[in-house]
Amino acid sequence: MTQGGSLGRLSRAAWLYLAAVLAAAAGLLAGSLYVHPRLDLDFGPWVSTLLVLAILFLVCDSTPTTLTSRQSAWSPSSSATLAAVVMLGPLGAALVGATSLLSMRRGLYVAHRAFNAAMYTLSAFAAGATYLAFGGTLGVPTKLSFPGIIAPFAAAAAAHVIVNHGLLSGMLLLLPPPESARRARLDVHLPLLLVSDLGYATLGLLIAALWSLVNLFATVLVLIPLFVARWAIGQFAAQERAYGATMAALCQAVETKDFYTRGHSERVSKGAAMLARQVGMHAERVEAIRYAGMLHDVGKLGVPTKVLQKTGPLTEEELAAIQLHPMRGLEIVRQIGFLEEALAGIMHHHERMDGKGYPLGLAAGEIPEFARVIAVADAFDSMTSTRSYRGARRIDEAVAELRKWSGTQFDPVMVDAFVMALEREGWDRPHPAVVPPEFAGGMAAQDHDDPTAPLRVVENRLPAGGS
Amino acid sequence: MTIQQRPARQPSWQSLDSGQLLLLAAAGMLLVAAVAQTAAVGLTQARAAVAFGALIAFGELLRLSLPGDREAAPIGSAGAFGYALVLQIGFTQARQPALQVVAVAAIGMIVGALPHLAAGRPAGVAGMAARLLAVAIVAFAFRPLADITMLSARVWVAIAVMAGLLVVGWFAECVIRALIRADALRAKFMVALVDEIRVQWQLGAAVGACAILIALAADEMGLVALAILIAPLLVTQVAFRRYAGIRSTYLQTVRALARVTEVGGYTEDGHSRRVGTLAVAVGRELGMNEPDLLELEYAALMHDIGQLSLTDPIPGGATVLVSPEDQRRIAELGAGVIQQAGVLDRVAEIVRCQDRPWRGPEPAPPLGSRIIRAANAFDDLVGGSADRDRTTAALERLRIDTVAHYDPQVVAALSKVTDRRHPGRL
Numbered sequence: 044m045t046q047g048g049s050l051g052r053l054s055r056a057a058w059l060y061l062a063a064v065l066a067a068a069a070g071l072l073a074g075s076l077y078v079h080p081r082l083d084l085d086f087g088p089w090v091s092t093l094l095v096l097a098i099l100f101l102v103c104d105s106t107p108t109t110l111t112s113r114q115s116a117w118s119p120s121s122s123a124t125l126a127a128v129v130m131l132g133p134l135g136a137a138l139v140g141a142t143s144l145l146s147m148r149r150g151l152y153v154a155h156r157a158f159n160a161a162m163y164t165l166s167a168f169a170a171g172a173t174y175l176a177f178g179g180t181l182g183v184p185t186k187l188s189f190p191g192i193i194a195p196f197a198a199a200a201a202a203h204v205i206v207n208h209g210l211l212s213g214m215l216l217l218l219p220p221p222e223s224a225r226r227a228r229l230d231v232h233l234p235l236l237l238v239s240d241l242g243y244a245t246l247g248l249l250i251a252a253l254w255s256l257v258n259l260f261a262t263v264l265v266l267i268p269l270f271v272a273r274w275a276i277g278q279f280a281a282q283e284r285a286y287g288a289t290m291a292a293l294c295q296a297v298e299t300k301d302f303y304t305r306g307h308s309e310r311v312s313k314g315a316a317m318l319a320r321q322v323g324m325h326a327e328r329v330e331a332i333r334y335a336g337m338l339h340d341v342g343k344l345g346v347p348t349k350v351l352q353k354t355g356p357l358t359e360e361e362l363a364a365i366q367l368h369p370m371r372g373l374e375i376v377r378q379i380g381f382l383e384e385a386l387a388g389i390m391h392h393h394e395r396m397d398g399k400g401y402p403l404g405l406a407a408g409e410i411p412e413f414a415r416v417i418a419v420a421d422a423f424d425s426m427t428s429t430r431s432y433r434g435a436r437r438i439d440e441a442v443a444e445l446r447k448w449s450g451t452q453f454d455p456v457m458v459d460a461f462v463m464a465l466e467r468e469g470w471d472r473p474h475p476a477v478v479p480p481e482f483a484g485g486m487a488a489q490d491h492d493d494p495t496a497p498l499r500v501v502e503n504r505l506p507a508g509g510s
Numbered sequence: 511m512t513i514q515q516r517p518a519r520q521p522s523w524q525s526l527d528s529g530q531l532l533l534l535a536a537a538g539m540l541l542v543a544a545v546a547q548t549a550a551v552g553l554t555q556a557r558a559a560v561a562f563g564a565l566i567a568f569g570e571l572l573r574l575s576l577p578g579d580r581e582a583a584p585i586g587s588a589g590a591f592g593y594a595l596v597l598q599i600g601f602t603q604a605r606q607p608a609l610q611v612v613a614v615a616a617i618g619m620i621v622g623a624l625p626h627l628a629a630g631r632p633a634g635v636a637g638m639a640a641r642l643l644a645v646a647i648v649a650f651a652f653r654p655l656a657d658i659t660m661l662s663a664r665v666w667v668a669i670a671v672m673a674g675l676l677v678v679g680w681f682a683e684c685v686i687r688a689l690i691r692a693d694a695l696r697a698k699f700m701v702a703l704v705d706e707i708r709v710q711w712q713l714g715a716a717v718g719a720c721a722i723l724i725a726l727a728a729d730e731m732g733l734v735a736l737a738i739l740i741a742p743l744l745v746t747q748v749a750f751r752r753y754a755g756i757r758s759t760y761l762q763t764v765r766a767l768a769r770v771t772e773v774g775g776y777t778e779d780g781h782s783r784r785v786g787t788l789a790v791a792v793g794r795e796l797g798m799n800e801p802d803l804l805e806l807e808y809a810a811l812m813h814d815i816g817q818l819s820l821t822d823p824i825p826g827g828a829t830v831l832v833s834p835e836d837q838r839r840i841a842e843l844g845a846g847v848i849q850q851a852g853v854l855d856r857v858a859e860i861v862r863c864q865d866r867p868w869r870g871p872e873p874a875p876p877l878g879s880r881i882i883r884a885a886n887a888f889d890d891l892v893g894g895s896a897d898r899d900r901t902t903a904a905l906e907r908l909r910i911d912t913v914a915h916y917d918p919q920v921v922a923a924l925s926k927v928t929d930r931r932h933p934g935r936l
Contacts, residue, residue: 186600189731242745245738249723252730257665261726267719268742271712275749282756285853286763292850293767296818299847341767344774344818371773378766380759 053154057217061158064210068161071168072141075134092127092254093135097142099123099250099262103269105147119269121203121240123262124167125247128199129192130254132181133171140167158214166206174199183254192248200244207240243269294337297344304340304490306473307424312336314420314470318457321464322416328384332413335385339392339417340492342372353489356499365491365498366401369393388413392421393491395452407454415454419445419461422453425492427472432489432496438470448494529693530636533686537639540646544612554606558599561733563618565589565740570622573634574750576709577757578800580687581637584750585743586622588717589736590615590641591679592724594649595672597656600732604656611649616642636690644683648675669722676718684710696930698797705800716746761807768811776817780894786810788885788927789878795923796877806878809848809860813882816844816861837865868917880917884908884924887916901928 103120127136140163144156179195246265253261294308315336319329346368350361373390391405391414398406426441442462449458489498553559569586576582594611596604619638627633652675655661661668688703720743727735768782789810793803817840845862848854863875864882891904905925912918
């Protein structure tokens, strides 16, 4: 497998990087064409094999699978490159890689094509050179080539993977935030990508080995499992997107109870993921916290509407009903095959560092990391949204409030990280809510998420949030 | 409210019934015959047998679940088919008889299944038996041909014969699986067969191509070919695993989130899940295929989601008792919520039409909506109780209403399904 990127708008550093990669690839091609290596291969068959492999490469490269976003794609073209490494040598492999310039993938800008072609050229050349350095012999393999060919081929495949991923990561890091954030999302699939890389690379050896027996037909047979895998990955990606959308829609349905909290789940999900990335969580956990953030308030549905909409102080029973909502949420989502951590995050997102939170009153280190992350994002979104009893706060005001409660309510580490993430990625506040008349009668008068306006209770014996 | 432990639904796939017994008996007899014969005459080319056996065991270890509680072992199957088809390993001609192929495949599968047993997972005997029978078909047809020199001299003829036999073997496996499934789930056989083919053909194509590749590559590279061919199959396997994984998480999530109406006090405990199960059973009885059943299940689980927009829950949550206007509103609101997702438009349509009478001024609602309408009414009247008299009374009420409200076919299927749950009823 190889990854191609689509680049979007480029910064100056990215342009320089692109130019450097292009220059390296062009120089390499020109140099090795000039100092034509003494090939122990006939020129005629060399060219025809090159053409066939180039076509195979183009077919693979033109039908990639979209992974998480439109921006990065996944195609089995490296099997062609690595077959070329064995049968044609570094120069041939590099030329096969360079055909990416002609890729029939839609929506590619010239810069994208140029970068992809240069990247494939360099990684193919590196693979070819590695193959020779480890003592591989060029030409169509025969029965006598096995098993001696395997070690140099494995080295070549590794070189291809390393150079390909290295060059691509370099470019993705230089892109502006939305794209570099995608790099992080790509990491979710990294194990899958690496397995596929090696799998596809090995197919190159298979194509080369079967060349003497069935010639072109080997590529057809090899392509079948590849395209089936590609189909399954495509289905997976489509299902994943559908899943996210469905969950968001259902969470939104839960929010319809209260006009003001619309979009809250989705923003908390976004904020929690942003913060999780900032503290360096592994991509898989970031994904889990994204879902946990989305679902954190689902249990609010178990709280009677009249309690949520009550304007006066709450009785103890009513407060207890509100404080039960994380448990209700847990009850709903525990059947989903989530990471255990996501469940803990939902259950404990109202715990406080000083131990005065709910439902269990855990303190400091006892609170699961996911819960500490969600707590910050939750409160921040509540403060920057309009409520019936106050307007939306500005971002700097909300940050000041977070800092004020840092250590007592929030984990200071998380607050600091969140502020840094805000500076880096920014925050879209919801549009100030204009309440349509049909909602005027029914909306929450208090927000349990708002640290600046603690829930008012008739008898003030219970440790209510923040007072 | 306490967490309702849902009764662990015994995968009916695993419980024994007549079709499955027949399959197991056939596979068992084949296994005994193959192992006895092989033990009597000794292994031909033991090294190759061990290498292929190891590949098959490895593949069985990495079993894969496919959508719909199915199971596959693509690497194991490709290895076993490859062993049945291989003509030449390196410089020597492959001479294993068909019964040896079956014996090696069977022992490999059993060895690979042991860790599953040790880890407390189901042994999946029926799946193994189906796979073994497919391998046996290919082996018995191909091994006698393998000795004919014409075949090894003309590679194209050999490939064509291999491909043809693989298709036959794969189809036989699908038929066996469909028979068992139709028997276990009370589905119609032809529907089950088409479902089976729809789910299996992609993976089947990959396995078949890899089996031919193994046979060809063993000629060129010797037994190293086996190690190399694991790679593309692993890629396919990993891809399918992720796909099946997200599908089941998706269903789990919808099942879980459908409960929000219960937690919110809008519907009775377990209502959405019961309606979901009942609707799927009725749909299957009426010959709906799997993709449609999945949509039906989603729609049934979420059919009350529109109630979330009501400020106050309907007393008791029974929608069958509220006014047609309110039912209409709930259906519309629910469909609106589902439509938000942008990917479940057909599900939204089913939910939207759930309150529409079977015969009315408007065009007839989709089958899914008619099923949900009946299943919902039935559950509102009976609830979680297993009381026979209540069941009978509820069915009677639905039957009386068939003239205008409920599709008589759906009600007939519903009564068949509920009959099955109370087998002793007169």
